[in-house]
Amino acid sequence: MCGIVGAVAQRDVADILVEGLRRLEYRGYDSAGIAIVNSEGALTRVRRLGKVQALEEALNTQFVAGGTGIAHTRWATHGEPSEINAHPHVSCETIAVVHNGIIENYRVIRDALIQKGYLFESATDTEVIAHLIHDLLKADISLREAVQLASQQLEGAYGMAIMDKRQPDRIVVARSGSPLVIGYGLGENFVASDQLALLPVTRRFAFLEEGDIAEITRHRVQVFDREGQPVERAISESNASHDSGDKGPYKHFMAKEIYEQPMALQRTMEGRIQSGHVLDDVFGTGSADLLAHVEHIQIVACGTSYNAGMVSRYWFEALADLSCNVEIASEFRYRKSFVPRNSLLVTLSQSGETADTLAALRLAKEMGYMSSLTICNVEGSSLVRESDMAYMMKAGPEIGVASTKAFTVQLTALMMLVVAIGRHRGLSDEKQQQIISGLLALPAKITQTLMLDKEIEQLAEDFSDKQHSLFLGRGSQYPIALEGALKMKEISYIHAEAYAAGELKHGPLALIDAEMPIIVVAPNNELLEKLKSNVEEVRARGGLLYVFADKDANFKSDDTMKVMDLPHVDELLAPIVYTVPTQLLAYHVALIRGTDVDQPRNLAKSVTVE
Ligand code: M6R
Numbered sequence: 203m204c205g206i207v208g209a210v211a212q213r214d215v216a217d218i219l220v221e222g223l224r225r226l227e228y229r230g231y232d233s234a235g236i237a238i239v240n241s242e243g244a245l246t247r248v249r250r251l252g253k254v255q256a257l258e259e260a261l262n263t264q265f266v267a268g269g270t271g272i273a274h275t276r277w278a279t280h281g282e283p284s285e286i287n288a289h290p291h292v293s294c295e296t297i298a299v300v301h302n303g304i305i306e307n308y309r310v311i312r313d314a315l316i317q318k319g320y321l322f323e324s325a326t327d328t329e330v331i332a333h334l335i336h337d338l339l340k341a342d343i344s345l346r347e348a349v350q351l352a353s354q355q356l357e358g359a360y361g362m363a364i365m366d367k368r369q370p371d372r373i374v375v376a377r378s379g380s381p382l383v384i385g386y387g388l389g390e391n392f393v394a395s396d397q398l399a400l401l402p403v404t405r406r407f408a409f410l411e412e413g414d415i416a417e418i419t420r421h422r423v424q425v426f427d428r429e430g431q432p433v434e435r436a437i438s439e440s441n442a443s444h445d446s447g448d449k450g451p452y453k454h455f456m457a458k459e460i461y462e463q464p465m466a467l468q469r470t471m472e473g474r475i476q477s478g479h480v481l482d483d484v485f486g487t488g489s490a491d492l493l494a495h496v497e498h499i500q501i502v503a504c505g506t507s508y509n510a511g512m513v514s515r516y517w518f519e520a521l522a523d524l525s526c527n528v529e530i531a532s533e534f535r536y537r538k539s540f541v542p543r544n545s546l547l548v549t550l551s552q553s554g555e556t557a558d559t560l561a562a563l564r565l566a567k568e569m570g571y572m573s574s575l576t577i578c579n580v581e582g583s584s585l586v587r588e589s590d591m592a593y594m595m596k597a598g599p600e601i602g603v604a605s606t607k608a609f610t611v612q613l614t615a616l617m618m619l620v621v622a623i624g625r626h627r628g629l630s631d632e633k634q635q636q637i638i639s640g641l642l643a644l645p646a647k648i649t650q651t652l653m654l655d656k657e658i659e660q661l662a663e664d665f666s667d668k669q670h671s672l673f674l675g676r677g678s679q680y681p682i683a684l685e686g687a688l689k690m691k692e693i694s695y696i697h698a699e700a701y702a703a704g705e706l707k708h709g710p711l712a713l714i715d716a717e718m719p720i721i722v723v724a725p726n727n728e729l730l731e732k733l734k735s736n737v738e739e740v741r742a743r744g745g746l747l748y749v750f751a752d753k754d755a756n757f758k759s760d761d762t763m764k765v766m767d768l769p770h771v772d773e774l775l776a777p778i779v780y781t782v783p784t785q786l787l788a789y790h791v792a793l794i795r796g797t798d799v800d801q802p803r804n805l806a807k808s809v810t811v812e
Contacts, residue, residue: 203229203230203277203279203302203806203808203809203810203811204229204230204274204275204276204277204289204301204302204303204395204806204810205222205223205226205227205229205230205274205275205302205394205395205396205399206226206272206273206274206300206301206302206361206362206363206382206393206394206395207219207222207223207226207272207273207274207392207393207394207395207399207400208271208272208273208300208363208365208373208375208392208393208394208418209222209269209270209271209373209390209391209392209393209403210269210270210371210372210373210390210391210392210418210419210420211269211270211387211389211390211391211420212269212389212390212420213269213390214238214267214268214269215238215268215269215270215271216236216238216261216266216267216268216271218392218402218403219236219238219271219272219273220236220254220257220258220261220273221399221402222273222394222399222400223236223254223257223273223274223275223399224254224258225396225398225399225401226275226394226395226396226398226399227253227254227275227801228455228601228602228603228800228801228806228807229275229277229395229396229806229807229808230275230276230277230278230806231252231253231254231275231276231277231801231806232251232252232276232277232278232283232288233249233250233251233252233275233276233278233283233284233285233287233288233289234249234250234252234253234254234256234257234273234274234275234276234288235247235248235249235250235257235273235274235276235288235289235290235300236248236249236257236261236266236271236272236273236274236290237271237272237273237290237292237298237300237365238266238267238268238270238271239268239270239271239298239365239367239370240267240268240269240270240370241268241269241370241371242370243367243368243370244268244367245292245295245296245298245365245367246266246268247290247292247298248260248261248264248266249285249288249289249290250285250288251283251284251285251288253801254275268370269370269420270365270370270371270372270373271365272290272298272299272300272363272364272365272373273290273300274288274289274290274300274301276288276289277806279304279327279811280304280308280325280326280327280328281324281325281326282325286323286324286325287324287325287326289301289326289328291324291326291328291329291331291332292332293320293329293332293333293335293336294333294336295367296336296366296367296368297332297333297335297336297339297364297365297366297367298332298364298365298367299328299331299332299335299362299363299364300328300362300363301327301328301331301360301361301362302359302360302361302362302380302395302810303358303359303360303361303362303378303379303380303810303811304327304358304359304360304811304812305327305328305330305331305356305357305358305360306327306357306358307355307356307357307358308327308330308358311330311334311355311356312329312330315330315333315334315337318337320333320336320337327358328362331352331356331360331362331364332364334352334355334356335348335349335352335364335366338351338352339366345364345366345369345372345374345417346374346415346417346424346426349364349374349376349415350376350415350426350430353376353378353413353415356378358379359378359379359380359557359810359811360376360377360378360379360380361375361376361377361378361379361380361381361382361395362375362376363375363382363393364376371419371420372417372418372419373393373417373418374415374416374417374418375393375410375415375416375418376414376415376416377410377411377412377413377414377415378412378413379412379557379810380395380555380810381395381396381409381410381555381583381584381810382394382395382409382410382414382416383395383396383397383400383407383408383409383410383582384407384408384409384410384416384418384423384425384435385397385400385403385404385406385407386404386406386407386408386423386437387403387404387406389420389421390403390420391418391419391420391421391422391423392404392418393416393418396580396808397440397442397582398442398599401440401442405439405440405441406437406438406439406440407437407438407440407582408423408425408435408436408437408438409435409582409587410425410435411427411433411435411587412428412584413427413428414426414427414428414433414435415430438582440581442599454602454789454799454800455600455601455602455800456602456604456606456693456785456789456799456800457789457799458602459600459601459602459606459607460606460607460652460782460785460786460789461652462597462598462607463606463607463610463611463645463648463652463782464644464645464646464648464649464652465598465645466595466596466597466598466607466610466611467610467611467614467644467645467648467778468645469596469597469598470595470596470597470611470614470615471614471618471641471642472596474618475618475638475641475642478631478634478635478638478639479621479625479634479635479638480618480621480622480625480634480638484593484618484622485575485591485592485593485619485622486575486590486591486592486593489575489591489622490622492546492572492573492591493546493619493622493623493626494626495544495572496524496544496545496546496572496623497524497525497542497543497544497545498524498525498526498527498542498543498544498545498546499518499524499525499526499527499545499546499548499623500526500527500529500539500541500545500546500547500548500566500571501514501515501526501527501528501529501548501549501550502528502529502530502531502534502547502548502549502550502559502562502563502566503528503530503531503549503550503551503556503559504530504531504532504551504556504558504559504809505605505688505809506552506605506608506609506685506688507550507551507552507556507559507605507608507609507612508528508530508531508550509609509681509682509684509685509688510550510609510612510613510616510681510685511528511548511550511616512528512680512681512684513613513616513678513681513682513777514526514528514613514616514617514619514620515527515528516677516678517616517617517620517678517774518620518623521620521621521624521629521633521637521774522620522623522624522627522629523624523627523628523629524623524624524627525542530558531549531556531558531559531561531562532558532812534562534565535558535561535562535565539569541569541570541571544572545570545571545572546571546572546573546574546575547563547566547571547573547574547575548574548575548576548577548619549562549563549574549575549576549577549578549585549589550576550577550578550612550616551576551577551578551579551583551585552578552579552580552595552597552600552605552608552612553578553579553580553583553807553808553809554576554578554579554580554583554584554585554586555580555583555584555585555808555810556585556808556809556810557809557810557811557812558809558812559585560584560585560588561812563576563585563588563589564588573590573591574589574590574591575589575590575591575592575593575619576589576591576592576593577592577593577595577612577615577616577619578592578593578594578595579594579595579596579597579599579600579608579611581594593615593618593619595608595611595612595615596611597611600807601800601807602799602800603692603693603800603801603802603805603806603807604689604692604693604785604788604799604800604802606689606785609685609781610648610778610781610782613777613778613781614641614644614778617637617641617774617775618641620637621634621637621638636772637772637774637775640771640772640774640775641775643771643772644775644778644779647769647771647779648778648779648782650769651768651769651779651782651783652782652786654766654768654783654786655786657766658766658783658786658787658790659786659790661748661764661766661787661790662787662790662791662793662794663794664719664746664748664764665694665696665719665787665791665794666791666794666795668696668717668718668719669696669697669717670696670697670698670699670713670717670718671687671690671696671697671698671699671718671719671720671721672687672698672699672700672701672710672713672714672718672719672720672721673686673687673690673698673699673700673701673720673721673722673723673784674700674701674702674703674706674720674721674722674723674733674736674737675700675702675703675722675723675724675733675780676702676703676704676729676732676733676736677727677729678774678776678777679723679724679725679727679729679776679777679780680700680701680702680703681777682723682777682780682781682784683700683701683702683721683723684700685700685781685784686698686700686721686723686781686784686785686787686788687699687700688700689784689785689788689789690784690787690788690791692788692802692805693788693789693791693792693797693799693802694788694791694792694795694797695795695797695802695803696791696795703722703732703733703736703737704732704736706736706739706740707739711739711740711743714740714743714744714745715743715744715745716744716745716746718745718746719746719747719748720740720745720746720747720748721748721749721750721784721787722737722747722748722749722750722751723750723780723784724737724749724750724751724752724755724757725751725752725755725768725771725773725776725779725780726751726752726754726755726770726773727773727776728773730752730755734757737749737757737763741762741763744762745762746762746763747762747763747764748763748764748766748787749763749764749765749766750766750768750780750783750784751765751766751767751768752767752768752770752771752776753767753768753769753770754770766783768780768783
């Protein structure tokens, strides 16, 4: 949540910082700001309420020159979205700070600083950092030492970048609970909360570790660990596409990412499947041996990633004969839970930085799990670095706040994990091959399903004036209903709920009337007839139905039911394909309602606070 960019260069850095913010805007978009110091030590700060665009417009009329700068795009935690609460925060017109995360003990620090005469202008937790560092610098110490001392007083999570106009040639950054990456250029260096921000200026990155503090000048980056000892952090070359932050021909990132799914699925399987088998060790070196001994799976995740975990529970239990529990990370981390013998903890996360999921992983390490595996989309992210094993999803950057391709790729990876474990637990060669050929056929099935786009666009018209909606599914399609409802509420702001269709008559049937559209996901599986009965229960009560169905499922459109035929797909893998029309539906409904599709209100892409 929130985005940080910083640069130390000989050239003016304002444009680099603003472009970085534009690329990070998906992380928060309540307000944006920039602070630049020039070589004479003049500090200029510009902040605006709203999106990066507003900041850009301000900078068009107010030229800000200088080679050292920090910038921020905010997702408000403490203090409403406003210009006064926007970062950078400044102390005594000397120290400027941008910060991601939450300082939990800020009140105590603020009271102490007020006693010392500091005046606070914002309602944020971040402002204490600026004044604290200013205060510490009254002793004869360097900026880096002051940041180190300040860090010892701060409780909570932070990724932060600090400038002192009296030392205009440097930025000091610190990481504890919120990621930061250093970007290495030629005679210029950078920092950001996500490497995506820096792709236009460098490909060489080093990820800071927890507790690290780094001093960045044009020619040198020095990293110190929590104890203040100099340390080396490996520099790696990124092969992420420079354009990955662009929408291409699409109107929104979400549309681009929905359409990228066939390619994304292909990439996640490439080089990992051969001759009808999942290759050894694709989940990490030595994983094949370890997976042979797994007796229980505990999946922990949030939001869309949790829904992916829910689907896989059906697969682990039915195909790999393995008990599987799935839990929301924010619940798991605060619950005393039982760890069966030889349990594998699996975290699912697009970003790899979700605070609750990360906390759950850290907790699990003390709980006696035999090992931990993360299925994640971001190289070098905290979950990847802290898990014993990692499966990189290779979905490509997902910028739209609503997760789309990450979900279908997670499902693909999870099915591969089911096969990799299942082969040690009685999943026959024949069944493995059937699943693998189904997986390999998915990109084509999804491409076919995407052709329904125009029809779904028309269907979406019916939803434009609705306030509520209900998503129904059975079996492994129930989590697809959950995911469909999450997409609908997240970007169209229509209240959407999901139910296992068999549960309708236990309460929610009371809601049914002509004002409540009901979306049903109906592949041709063993639960089809049961689902049809549930559909009839709704029809009998005047409900309006929208059914995404297998073309052989024999649903017929009429006055109360609109049916959209999907290609026939192996029932095991149907959840992956049936996700796509629900994504398209949410997208088109949001378009018609004129909401901000890629950056829906109140949300941010990477939830790095609790
Ligand atoms: O990065 P993660 O997969 O850990 O994120 C988890 C959720 O915050 C995320 O899936 C969220 O629910 C999406 N915005 C939903 O579209």
